[in-house]
Amino acid sequence: MKLLTLILATFRELFSKATLYVLLGISTLILVGTLVSLSSDKTDDGVVLKLFGNQVSPPTPIEELAALVYGMQTGLAKGLFVGIMLFGVFATAGIIPDSLEKGTVDLYLSKPLARWELLLGKYLGSVAVMFAVILYFIGGIWLGFGVRIGVWNVQFLLSAFTMSFMFACIFSLVLFLGVVFRNAAIPIIGCFIYLMFVDNLLENRETILYLLSDNKIYRGILDGLYYIFPQVSGMQKSLESQIMHKTMEWKPFVQALISSAVIFTGAAFIMRRKDF
Amino acid sequence: MHAISSESLTKVYSDFVNKKLSVTALSDFTINVKQGQIFALLGPNGAGKTTFIKILLGLVNASSGRASILGTQLPNVKVRKRIGYLPENHRYPHYLTGKQVMSLFGGLSGMKSADVKARTASLLKLLGIEQWSKMKVRKYSKGMMQRLGLAQALINNPDVIFLDEPTDGVDPVGRKEIREILKQLKAEGKTIFLNSHLLSEVELVSDRVAILDKGKLLKVGTVDELTTTESNYEIGIANSLTESFHHEAAATVLKFRVDKSIISAELKDTSELNHLIDMLRKHQVEITHITKKRSSLEDSFINLIKREVA
Numbered sequence: 001m002k003l004l005t006l007i008l009a010t011f012r013e014l015f016s017k018a019t020l021y022v023l024l025g026i027s028t029l030i031l032v033g034t035l036v037s038l039s040s041d042k043t044d045d046g047v048v049l050k051l052f053g054n055q056v057s058p059p060t061p062i063e064e065l066a067a068l069v070y071g072m073q074t075g076l077a078k079g080l081f082v083g084i085m086l087f088g089v090f091a092t093a094g095i096i097p098d099s100l101e102k103g104t105v106d107l108y109l110s111k112p113l114a115r116w117e118l119l120l121g122k123y124l125g126s127v128a129v130m131f132a133v134i135l136y137f138i139g140g141i142w143l144g145f146g147v148r149i150g151v152w153n154v155q156f157l158l159s160a161f162t163m164s165f166m167f168a169c170i171f172s173l174v175l176f177l178g179v180v181f182r183n184a185a186i187p188i189i190g191c192f193i194y195l196m197f198v199d200n201l202l203e204n205r206e207t208i209l210y211l212l213s214d215n216k217i218y219r220g221i222l223d224g225l226y227y228i229f230p231q232v233s234g235m236q237k238s239l240e241s242q243i244m245h246k247t248m249e250w251k252p253f254v255q256a257l258i259s260s261a262v263i264f265t266g267a268a269f270i271m272r273r274k275d276f
Numbered sequence: 277m278h279a280i281s282s283e284s285l286t287k288v289y290s291d292f293v294n295k296k297l298s299v300t301a302l303s304d305f306t307i308n309v310k311q312g313q314i315f316a317l318l319g320p321n322g323a324g325k326t327t328f329i330k331i332l333l334g335l336v337n338a339s340s341g342r343a344s345i346l347g348t349q350l351p352n353v354k355v356r357k358r359i360g361y362l363p364e365n366h367r368y369p370h371y372l373t374g375k376q377v378m379s380l381f382g383g384l385s386g387m388k389s390a391d392v393k394a395r396t397a398s399l400l401k402l403l404g405i406e407q408w409s410k411m412k413v414r415k416y417s418k419g420m421m422q423r424l425g426l427a428q429a430l431i432n433n434p435d436v437i438f439l440d441e442p443t444d445g446v447d448p449v450g451r452k453e454i455r456e457i458l459k460q461l462k463a464e465g466k467t468i469f470l471n472s473h474l475l476s477e478v479e480l481v482s483d484r485v486a487i488l489d490k491g492k493l494l495k496v497g498t499v500d501e502l503t504t505t506e507s508n509y510e511i512g513i514a515n516s517l518t519e520s521f522h523h524e525a526a527a528t529v530l531k532f533r534v535d536k537s538i539i540s541a542e543l544k545d546t547s548e549l550n551h552l553i554d555m556l557r558k559h560q561v562e563i564t565h566i567t568k569k570r571s572s573l574e575d576s577f578i579n580l581i582k583r584e585v586a
Contacts, residue, residue: 005383009369016371103367107428110333110361110438111384114353275289275336 002113003121010095010125019091023133026087030080031140038148049149069151074243076141077159081166081236084134085195088167089174092126093187096178105276116268123168123175123264130171131164138163156243163239165253169230170195172260176267179274195232202226203233230256230263277347279436279467280309280332285341287327287491301327303491305341309469309484311435314462316470316478318577319488325471326364328488329438333361345436357386360434362425364441364471370414374405374424377413378431385432392431399427402457404450418445426454430461437461440471455481479503479573487577489584502576508569509549511539514562521559528555540569 014020039050045059049068060068099105099122108118138160146152170191177187201209205222213219234252241248285305291297302324309315317325330336332343334351348355368377375396382392400406403423408416416424422445429437442458443451451474458468458481472478478485479499486496495502517534525532530552532541543549549566556563571579 002384002386009380103363103365106335106363107366109335112353112356112386113384
């Protein structure tokens, strides 16, 4: 009950912020754009996909159309993934620092609510809101492709769950930095740096960072960091496999789940020791 | 069983870089508050009053010592079901209405939705803000916020209520209403722990008062005990004093001054008082009343703090 109250309160809090409406607005624009611009024509040689009335694919046989659409959806998901994640982080980064502000945290923690419960409630609330946004966006695009082209790729719709899981992993970092620094700017900057550079560098550490030194400790630290942080790039590759109906690699998800749980526990531990 | 109890409670805010900057907010603080009392904790800014409340509520971790609420050793999350708290400078989510604030904190107290609804309606009515219950709290005045804060603190029908500056920003009529509510809560057997700078307010409602300075307990007692000045008496007389009385008095060690029909005497003990009364009677002076002089709580507080500083 208490957790549910916190989740609902977080819903209200996020929906009171303009950032979320901007994200929903951009999503709606892309959805409407997809619905309006996308169309298909049947020709003797197969189906032709059109964007704003212009042909964007060669005539494709009906049996190969699905694969073509899967490819388009994968490209779309890949292109929009970072945008959704970064905007999501931007919209939700203030949730934890705002809750820990003097005058607010006193009210929360004077109730029969453990500190970790407060964090968990805020965490689940933020992830739930982002799930709703992602589902709206992905669901809309899925509907657009289904209605306009006739390809109903369920795996693409299910990728909303995968993306939400990935956001949940990233949000554990936001939460950790929010607890430590009690402001929204550092989690945003930290996550931007992580998503844009660190994650890719760690994923490709063997081909890039290993070249800087063959020192075992140095390489050990890199490997350690790779396993400590959620492997977003690895999950992204699996996301693409999912949409393309290929076999998904589950290892990055398991690693990210463990990593996020450890990061969340770390945040709860620090929170427990803090004086408010 | 005490409602609130602390034993050698100490809190040091450590500065790990520069040890000199470490602050002892509370030092060896021992206090007991009986159930059903209105207890006030007074002290200048930085005395450690809020730190004490925050330790009890689990917002601050004590460095050493022990504390309990309603017999439950702290820190303990479950006991907070029986606690209400109105913090100083509270900040409610500005996007919520008064009703939603009550619903949020009622839910966090573990109450059922129906109970929250019923209690919200009665509390908002009691605090006189029911007509603004659907208005966003960002539009509330300071006084309205304070009333909402008090309503929020009472949502779970707590047994122990901590109020940090409850009448801050409230107009005199509102203050009187809040005083009445506190008295009513006391009559219901609730324990109220008050932090306030408005000493005149404290004087009107508190059963017991503790004075704290620089983290140390200076004095604790009833308002009467803290405000009674042991050696000062006021003696009312019906007729004026004669020359012979003044002559005789000058030969004694008694210290007093006369202002029309009132003698203000500073006496060491009751034998000196009796001596003065005997002299007055001997000189046919009619005594209308004798009162032990009392200073205001504010005067007592200031004198105590000044003495401590000296």
